Amino acid sequence: MSQPIEAPRSAYQIFSREGLLGQREMESGIRQAMINFLEMAKIPSETGNEKDLRKVLERFADQYDLPHQRDEIGNLLIKVPASAGYEGRPGSILQTHMDMVCVAEKGKDNPAIKGAIPIIDPEDPNYIKADGTTLGADPKAGLSVALGLVEEILDPNSKVKHGPLAILATVQEETGLFGARKCQFDLGKYQFMFNLDSEREGKATVGCSGAGNSILEMPLTTETASIDKRFYRISISGGIGGHSAGNIMENRANAIKLLASTFAVIRDKNPEMQIQSIGGGYFREDQSPINNAIPGDAQGVVAINSGSEEELSHVIDEIKATIKTDYPKETKLQMSLEDVSPLQQTVMTAESTTKLIDLLIQLPHGVQAEFPDISYIPKTSINLATIRISEGSDRAIITLMSRSADFADLNRLRSQIKGIAEGRDATVEEPEAYSGWMPNDNPSYPINAQAIRAYKEITGADLSLVSTHGGLEGGPFSLLYPHLQIISIGPQIDDAHTTRERLSIPSYVTFYRMLKRIISNFSSSDQPLE
Numbered sequence: 001m002s003q004p005i006e007a008p009r010s011a012y013q014i015f016s017r018e019g020l021l022g023q024r025e026m027e028s029g030i031r032q033a034m035i036n037f038l039e040m041a042k043i044p045s046e047t048g049n050e051k052d053l054r055k056v057l058e059r060f061a062d063q064y065d066l067p068h069q070r071d072e073i074g075n076l077l078i079k080v081p082a083s084a085g086y087e088g089r090p091g092s093i094l095q096t097h098m099d100m101v102c103v104a105e106k107g108k109d110n111p112a113i114k115g116a117i118p119i120i121d122p123e124d125p126n127y128i129k130a131d132g133t134t135l136g137a138d139p140k141a142g143l144s145v146a147l148g149l150v151e152e153i154l155d156p157n158s159k160v161k162h163g164p165l166a167i168l169a170t171v172q173e174e175t176g177l178f179g180a181r182k183c184q185f186d187l188g189k190y191q192f193m194f195n196l197d198s199e200r201e202g203k204a205t206v207g208c209s210g211a212g213n214s215i216l217e218m219p220l221t222t223e224t225a226s227i228d229k230r231f232y233r234i235s236i237s238g239g240i241g242g243h244s245a246g247n248i249m250e251n252r253a254n255a256i257k258l259l260a261s262t263f264a265v266i267r268d269k270n271p272e273m274q275i276q277s278i279g280g281g282y283f284r285e286d287q288s289p290i291n292n293a294i295p296g297d298a299q300g301v302v303a304i305n306s307g308s309e310e311e312l313s314h315v316i317d318e319i320k321a322t323i324k325t326d327y328p329k330e331t332k333l334q335m336s337l338e339d340v341s342p343l344q345q346t347v348m349t350a351e352s353t354t355k356l357i358d359l360l361i362q363l364p365h366g367v368q369a370e371f372p373d374i375s376y377i378p379k380t381s382i383n384l385a386t387i388r389i390s391e392g393s394d395r396a397i398i399t400l401m402s403r404s405a406d407f408a409d410l411n412r413l414r415s416q417i418k419g420i421a422e423g424r425d426a427t428v429e430e431p432e433a434y435s436g437w438m439p440n441d442n443p444s445y446p447i448n449a450q451a452i453r454a455y456k457e458i459t460g461a462d463l464s465l466v467s468t469h470g471g472l473e474g475g476p477f478s479l480l481y482p483h484l485q486i487i488s489i490g491p492q493i494d495d496a497h498t499t500r501e502r503l504s505i506p507s508y509v510t511f512y513r514m515l516k517r518i519i520s521n522f523s524s525s526d527q528p529l530e
């Protein structure tokens, strides 16, 4: 018999008055952590506006007489002294960010203004979600667990002994890991960093990629097309596209590269071909390029001497056939050829046309290097993300996003892009890149071993160690603090960054206990420390 769906209930009431899912014997720390979470969810903390949430953390530190400091960008470090006699034990940092992605359904208040309203998921009482907005479990689940745990161990009756601890809460993670990149604290006395921002129970992240954009601007010379030219639009649409971290190794078509190679074939047969316009990839409402999306759409208009239409459609048919064999998964990808009569007869000169085609052909896209021992993510990749022609048609603007777990590889790849671009008279802007964090999935690496052991002791199950081709705060931290061992763990959070975001309550409880176990295991003397 299916249960009737209950009206959304206030999650706060359930935890503070009825007890955590009816479990009266729940550790006080978990209850406190959950209450902290529900309170924090109500505090607006959009990226760049973390101050109210930081105030809550500072008040917390003051309440327990914990020394705390803020750095220039706005990160907060709260120090928790070791238990008496445990000062020499390894120091651990509990780290996550304070900012959240704020999205609301139509008709709901954006959580950036009023915070989220946490409710029990009407479809599954094991989950907390928000009322039509993002919940902010990313990052507040981890943050609240850190606070609850510190409260529990500072209780005079607590049996948990621990080495030096710190809570490190960063700003501006969601828009480019800026807090982590600009972190100024002296963390020399800590050996371990537990990033609490993972979203998969049972999986710990032990490595990630760094990334950096390259913005190319190629000057174009234009002229009026001669009257014997005819204009054709070539459109590529319906490519799968996808995320440049998660999908780059799946051999999906890059519509911009496809269009460029189509132009090259046409030019080889019609050397007087001239490009009138070209555009591809995705842009935000403010026209800024979306560099982490693989372009599934691109289109351009070319001018060709009249009389070559038949040959042109033949070329297109041949390319379509090649796409079918080269990209078997691209079943929805369409390429079309259309005769057009543009109002403006302005085209790029033959020289600019050639330079632009050659640049697009030479620019790399896709996986550039693999790991010797990890097969599910690449080590280094690049996404040729967007192209557009400037207003005034005097420049082609191309953006690319490079990723690598190895910062030296990342920088080499970006220099390679720069060299290719400058060889075609393009200028290159390179916004500062952030570092990756080289995967270390050795289960006996001390921080990994501690996490595996604690998860096993709490759940009886094996923790798996995974790496990601995306960017995480562990990347910049591993560059700034090479002495730190880092691991990223967290409770199960579904659909973060969307209005469907929800936090699994049982996995929150598991996560709390796991972290507490790690901290107390560090204080027992039989543990390997180096």
Ligand SMILES: [Zn+2]
Binding pocket: 097, 138, 139, 173, 197
């Ligand atoms: Zn996060």
